[in-house]
Ligand SMILES: Nc1ncnc2c1ncn2[C@@H]1O[C@H](COP(=O)(O)OP(=O)(O)O)[C@@H](O)[C@H]1O
């Protein structure tokens with residue numbers, strides 16, 4: 313039997329799946345790493361932790377399944393998007409990575425708008441947002457010029473890990489799309505944007521496609537993972553592009569909900585001439601010459617993790633959520649907005665913060681836990697509503713992936729709030745499976761991506777909206793939507809105390 317390996321470099325952990333030619337998952341391994349928040353709004357990770365933990369997760373997996381190293385034919389990667397990794401001349405990162413949920417760059421975002429005006433949307437199809445890479449690069453240039461001078465290239469998280477494993481430095485289109493330096497429809501670095509900010513073209517790595525073979529494993533890396541040096545390495549994709557591949561979002565009308573650290577609502581797009589003027593993200597898909605439209609909740613799974621770490625640290629998620637099913641819809645008038653790290657869609661606002669509204673003496677721990685799940689889902693519903701107003705009214709079936717898809721109660725809640733059928737896959741590891749699909753197609757196991765997704769993706773269960781719940785949630789959602797405007801100014805005033 314032959315195998316491929318999909319590696320998903322998430323924000324909370326790296327997940328590795330080993331998949332055989334029939335699409336069966338033969339083994340999985342997970343390794344966590346730390347997130348550093350040295351100041352309010354900062355979010356960083358150590359790129360060397362990603363490398364160490366990836367090596368260790370793959371080594372655990374190959375040991376566990378005890379297969380011959382030569383039987384693993386290909387590897388590919390999925391990774392958290394937008395994070396800035398600066399590589400120095402010794403081939404290592406020269407400062408901590410500044411992540412997608414770091415919001416320190418509000419003034420650099422304004423500078424980008426002032427300098428480029430509408431040209432930014434024309435070229436990149438996306439708005440200037442704190443999470444994207446260009447503002448992070450400008451921040452380092454302005455605040456840490458000595459580090460900026462030492463950088464020989466900038467890359468994104470999974471590109472860095474792939475580089476350390478192969479010695480070959482590249483960036484692929486689906487992740488480059490989230491930098492604000494890519495001409496998204498022409499698939500090339502924008503000379504206009506680079507020169508507007510005096511960014512040397514040499515800093516931008518060579519661009520490749522997700523399915524391109526970019527090399528093989530360095531001998532020491534291969535041996536530490538229990539793999540063969542000749543294992544082919546394929547470029548891979550952004551985690552949301554890979555999540556879409558791994559959930560079969562490769563045709564018009566298909567949509568995805570992913571609840572990882574962030575939360576995304578995503579729908580497939582084939583036409584590059586589509587122009588949504590940045591109200592939702594528009595990025596290159598991992599599937600060549602296709603795209604996707606996406607809204608992002610910055611703190612989706614993160615809100616639930618924060619709640620657990622703060623109020624029920626000793627419990628597992630399943631245990632913590634046990635009592636939630638006995639709390640009625642709407643948590644007896646308790647609402648939560650998940651703006652722990654500011655927000656992206658529909659409010660690009662780095663100052664907004666989360667709220668619990670409507671507390672009374674009758675509320676217990678379970679009411680708060682349910683309110684957190686409902687608030688995160690309402691926030692994702694904001695993105696879905698935007699999508700539906702762009703003409704995608706037909707979104708009535710959504711594949712749900714990510715850590716949040718482990719909870720069936722949450723999947724039913726998604727069905728009721730989105731008023732759409734929610735589909736659960738046999739494994740919620742969508743992005744890692746998407747990376748495995750890239751490796752399998754890259755190895756030539758299948759003629760088309762669709763042939764591979766049909767073999768690799770297994771649907772487990774559907775959750776249909778319950779009509780009476782849909783009506784109640786629609787009413788509560790109208791109240792939820794008002795919280796942003798009502799708390800915006802208060803949060804601006806609170807900013808100085810953070
Ligand atoms: N059993 C569970 N029930 C509901 N949510 C869960 C469960 N386990 C994990 N999660 C959520 O999944 C999130 C992690 O998802 P994951 O896809 O691993 O994230 P990432 O790719 O960002 O590392 C956690 O923050 C948590 O909110």
Ligand SMILES: O=C(CO)[C@@H](O)[C@H](O)COP(=O)(O)O
Pocket residue numbers: 322323324391392393394412413443490551552571572573574575576593608
């Ligand atoms: O910023 C975005 C997408 O634009 C995030 O979706 C990141 O890509 C992180 O993903 P997870 O770690 O939450 O999967």
